[in-house]
Amino acid sequence: MSHPTALRAERPSATAPPRRRVSTTKRKQNIAAYLFILPFFVIFLAMLVVPLVYSGYLSLFESRLIGGEAFAGLANYSRALQDPQFLSSVGRVGLFLLIQVPIMLGIALVLALVLDTGRAGGSKAGRLLIFIPYAVPAVVATLMWGYLYGPDFGPIAQVSRAVGLGTPDFLSPENILGSLINIVTWEFIGYNMIIIYAALRSIPPELYEAAEIDGAGPIRTAWSVKIPAVRPAIVLTIIFSIIGSFQLFAEPSLLNAIAPDAITNSFTPNYYAYNLAFINRELNYAAAIAFLLGIVIAVISYVVQLSEQRRERREGAM
Amino acid sequence: MSASRTARKLGVIVVVGALALTACSPGGGGGDEAATTDDITAEQREEALSTPTELTFWTWVPDIENQVALFEETYPEIDVTVENVGQGLPHYQKLRSALEAGEGAPDVAQIEYQYIPSFVLSEALLDLTPYGASEIEDDYVGWAWNQVAPGEQVWGIPQDVGPMGNLYREDLLTQAGITEPPATWEEYATAARAVKDTTGSYISNLGATQAGQLIGFMWQRGAKPFGYDGEQTVSIDVNSDEAKEVATYWTDLIQEDLISVDVDFQDQWYQGLASGKYAGWLTAAWGPVFLQGTAESTSGLWRAAPLPQWEEGDNVSGNWGGSSDAVLASSENPIAAYELAKFINNDDASALSLATEQFLFPPQTSVLENAEFADQESEFYGGQKVNELFSEISDTVDTEFQWLPFMEYVYSSYEETIGTVIAEKGDIAAALDDWQDQLVSYAESQGFTVE
Structure with a gap:
């Protein structure tokens, strides 16, 4: 965690010589500070760290229906790395990520920029409308789209048949990934738009004045002033999206009910871990899969951050 | 830039949280109490x-x-x-x-x-x-x-x-010139062709991911796909000759487009039963009442009959549910x-x-x-005594059918191997081999002795 380092760095180092004599007020303040963050750390430990350690412990064992539990070392992990179902599920969400995230964030960015110019009439209502899908629970959203996709009496299929285009099969094994991309994009555009929009609102207006004086039009301002200024927010949304993609669960698990032939048990890594634990009754292996998935997410998120940092540094040097 | 640092920090927190969330999973073991063996007075x-x-x-x-x-x-x-x-x-x-x-x-x-x-x-x-x-x-x-x-x-x-029988639309079959319910599977295939040609309906639907139905058909054929001795030994034989005969039969009908493969117990399927897309439903004894609620508008048009037989003159059925x-x-x-x-x-x-x-x-x-x-007469089935018919069918169910001690996995593996092949109208008999392999390797990895 970077909290403690940040706090320490902010403390003035000038107080070094009379080190012993930390004033009592200061000490009291410190104690109060620790007391304030204590509830967070208690819950953090009990709800996150302990389960994490416990499932790490579980992942080192092997439990069979016959013969019970036995220590297995890293056998579950090496099995996972050779498990074609796990690997293909990671590959599938990787593909999902590469296609869905740029589309979703692109649309979110454009919408945020349009709303920010204030030119589009009814910007408040627009903001709300775009944000509403995020307020709809994923379960409800998936059920709703499941109905819209329905090949027999889904409205899309009916319209398509009415104009003589035949019945689109959104729920076939070939098209299901695209259908899923559509659902998730619909759900999360508003959320990402709000983050970017909030960042846009915090840009100091002097920058715009300067740009205007330099003769920049609205598009040029957006490209050269606004987008660079909100880049940290965009990186944040990218990281959220990476995590969200790898953790896809509710959508595929609900679509499985209406398209069981298209959504396999290992459609996404999370869904696979769930099925391993509750259908195959291989809790230990599921724990290993969950851990590996966490590592994959951490690595990819870190790589994205690192490349962003590099880029910043490179630009800073210029 | 402080905004970017906050963003990064947030990112770290979220990643840690994600790690923790995905890694959560329950576990543990439990003891069992020994039961008393003396008879209760x-x-x-x-x-x-x-x-x-x-x-x-x-x-x-x-x-x-x-x-x-x-x-x-x-x-x-x-x-x-x-x-x-x-x-x-x-x-x-x-x-x-x-x-x-x-x-x-x-x-x-x-x-x-x-x-x-x-x-x-x-x-x-x-x-x-x-x-x-x-x-x-x-x-x-x-x-x-x-x-x-x-x-x-x-x-x-x-x-x-749930002894299995055949519910069918008498009107559609009559339209296709079939006055008696098909007695053998061969006749059923012929009838399927006639029904499709004259009415455009499928004679019935094979739920792509419905393991219970196909296992019921195997049960009728006399296949013994599963066995369990109550301890550590299981027998798995889902790709036996009998099972493959059943699988090939359905593969042929599906590939000729005489049987649809919609996923059952879904809106689309309910609609199909009500709209005449399917001219029948090979189902279990709980089916008649269920259908009555699903396809109310077709009341009086349905009839019930035993399943078609593999050999003429036989009278065997399977069970589903x-x-x-x-x-x-x-x-x-x-x-x-x-x-x-x-x-x-x-x-x-x-x-x-x-x-x-x-x-x-x-x-x-x-x-x-x-x-x-x-003696209950059902209007939905044109006054037929459906209960009596299924009572008679119940006497013809093969008695020795067994299950494996991990049917959750069996069904989910069925969906993976057979379900996808049925949906793609592929060769079900060949998919049985994959299913067999998956089941055997799972059983062995769980410590069972596989016969």
Whole structure:
């Protein structure tokens, strides 16, 4: 965690010589500070760290229906790395990520920029409308789209048949990934738009004045002033999206009910871990899969951050 | 830039959180209490039933409170709480969690026949023989009793069964020139062609991911895909010659586009039954009432018949579905719990009302022979005595069919290997080999001896 380092760095180092004599007020303040963050750390430990350690412990064992539990070392992990179902599920969400995230964030960015110019009439209502899908629970959203996709009496299929285009099969094994991309994009555009929009609102207006004086039009301002200024927010949304993609669960698990032939048990890594634990009754292996998935997410998120940092540094040097 | 640092920090927090969330999963082990093996005496039974006792009963049978009320009237000291924790898989998941946690499990639970072995394996069920269960064996049709008592022990009391038959649209078949329901599978294929050509309907639908239906067909063919000795040995033979014969038959019909492969129990499928997209449904004895509710607008057009046969003149059927009520080994009041499971499914009034009010298809001979049940004429089926027909079919179900102690995996693996092939109209017989391989390797990895 970077909290403690940040706090320490902010403390003035000038107080070094009379080190012993930390004033009592200061000490009291410190104690109060620790007391304030204590509830967070208690819950953090009990709800996150302990389960994490416990499932790490579980992942080192092997439990069979016959013969019970036995220590297995890293056998579950090496099995996972050779498990074609796990690997293909990671590959599938990787593909999902590469296609869905740029589309979703692109649309979110454009919408945020349009709303920010204030030119589009009814910007408040627009903001709300775009944000509403995020307020709809994923379960409800998936059920709703499941109905819209329905090949027999889904409205899309009916319209398509009415104009003589035949019945689109959104729920076939070939098209299901695209259908899923559509659902998730619909759900999360508003959320990402709000983050970017909030960042846009915090840009100091002097920058715009300067740009205007330099003769920049609205598009040029957006490209050269606004987008660079909100880049940290965009990186944040990218990281959220990476995590969200790898953790896809509710959508595929609900679509499985209406398209069981298209959504396999290992459609996404999370869904696979769930099925391993509750259908195959291989809790230990599921724990290993969950851990590996966490590592994959951490690595990819870190790589994205690192490349962003590099880029910043490179630009800073210029 | 401070905004970017915040963003990065947030990113780190989120990543840690994500790690923690994905890594959460329950675990643990549980001990099981050994059951007593001495027979229960009449005094013990008397005492247990006259002591104030609270029982918990997990089931998803609708309105079972009515039958429970009958039980409580008879034994006023016993207080039963009925809980519906979900239907099918969620029910079993909660049951297994409670058993592993060592607390919170009910005294009596509804368990479908195919899941009994998995609970026997974890020693979660009480052997009911010392409580007098073997005495009521003759009250049930033989094959249903074999489902709850494959060996010496009795693991549950049969509640309902699903012997398979053929429900079909008489009007559509007549239009295609078929006046008698197909007696053999060969005739069925011919009829399928005629129906498709003249009416455009599929003669029936094979649910792509519906393992129960295809396993029922294998059951009829005499295949023995599964076996379990109650301990550590299983036999897996889902790609036997008989099974492949069944698979090839359906592959051919599907590839000729005479049978549709829509996923069943979905809106689209309900619509298909009501709209005449399917001119029939090869289903179990619980199907007639279900269909009546689903395809109301086609009332009077349907008829029921036995399944087509593999050999002319044969009369065999398979089973699809059905459940029992079992007593958990962890129950602190096993005698009262057994009496509850028995009463619900054995008391004349209770068992009859399960059949006439909840429309469960009975395994009790007393109900099957009861005029109130058997002579019921159904308008939906043009006044046919559907119950009587399925009673007759029930006598023709092969008696020795068994299950594996890990049917959850069997079904999910079916969906993966067979379900996708059916949906793609591929070769089901070839997919049976993949299914076989997956099942064997899972069984071996779980420590079973595979025969």
